[in-house]
Amino acid sequence: DQxxxxxxxxxSVQEGRISILNCDxxxxxxxxxxxxxxxxxxxxxxxxxxxSIKDKNEDGRFTVFLNKSAKHLSLHIxxxxxxxxxxxxxxxxxxxxxxxxxxFGTGTRLQVML
Amino acid sequence: NAxxxxxxxxxxxxxxxxxxxxxxxxxGHSHVYWYRQLPEEGLKFMVYLQKENIIDESGMPKERFSxxxxxxxxxxxxxxxxxxxxxxxxxxxxxxxxxxxxxxxFGQGTRLxxx
Numbered sequence: 001d002q003x004x005x006x007x008x009x010x011x012s013v014q015e016g017r018i019s020i021l022n023c024d025x026x027x028x029x030x031x032x033x034x035x036x037x038x039x040x041x042x043x044x045x046x047x048x049x050x051x052s053i054k055d056k057n058e059d060g061r062f063t064v065f066l067n068k069s070a071k072h073l074s075l076h077i078x079x080x081x082x083x084x085x086x087x088x089x090x091x092x093x094x095x096x097x098x099x100x101x102x103x104f105g106t107g108t109r110l111q112v113m114l
Numbered sequence: 115n116a117x118x119x120x121x122x123x124x125x126x127x128x129x130x131x132x133x134x135x136x137x138x139x140x141x142g143h144s145h146v147y148w149y150r151q152l153p154e155e156g157l158k159f160m161v162y163l164q165k166e167n168i169i170d171e172s173g174m175p176k177e178r179f180s181x182x183x184x185x186x187x188x189x190x191x192x193x194x195x196x197x198x199x200x201x202x203x204x205x206x207x208x209x210x211x212x213x214x215x216x217x218x219x220f221g222q223g224t225r226l227x228x229x
Contacts, residue, residue, distance in 0.1 A: 042223070043205050044157070046219070102159065
């Protein structure tokens with residue numbers, strides 16, 4: 001039962017263009033959503049988060065959008081840089097739960113081409 | 115302030131042996147979480163511990179797996195009588211507190227290979 005889904009296993013984008021990574025969830029109890037970035041042989045690194053009371057959160061080149069009615073969120077990276085090439089995981093938890101009992105998606109591998 | 119430290123980074127065990135994975139949380143963090151990532155999959159929650167207490171072990175396999183976080187020293191994830199299906203990357207994360215925290219910091223992981 002995959003409660004957090006990232007349906008695109010991979011994405012290729014030209015340097016300087018926008019990268020859009022998508023994530024869908026099924027558990028209506030999820031109230032807090034996070035994006036993690038992971039390089040090979042390293043642990044996930046927190047990138048950006050959003051709570052369900054917002055529909056957008058921006059941090060530099062990274063913006064996360066949340067559409068709660070559609071149970072969908074997306075991460076926008078603009079402009080994309082070669083160093084952004086990594087696997088991106090979407091994660092979620094219910095607000096009332098211990099924050100770090102996260103449910104992760106299967107990840108999207110982003111490749112930013114020169 | 116050192117990050118979450120996991121050791122060893124790589125561990126090879128023969129079937130039937132025991133595997134011990136260690137995790138030292140970030141300084142000041144008293145909450146530890148273990149996750150497992152199987153090949154081509156996302157991270158799956160295993161267990162959540164505070165010092166000397168297991169808070170949530172709903173993601174732990176019922177047999178052969180155990181975890182502890184003693185008053186002194188690192189958290190240990192122990193896998194007895196390992197099988198090939200235990201081969202995975204095991205990640206530890208820590209946070210300073212539980213429900214009110216919004217993110218956890220992950221270690222670099224231990225890659226377990228069972229041969």
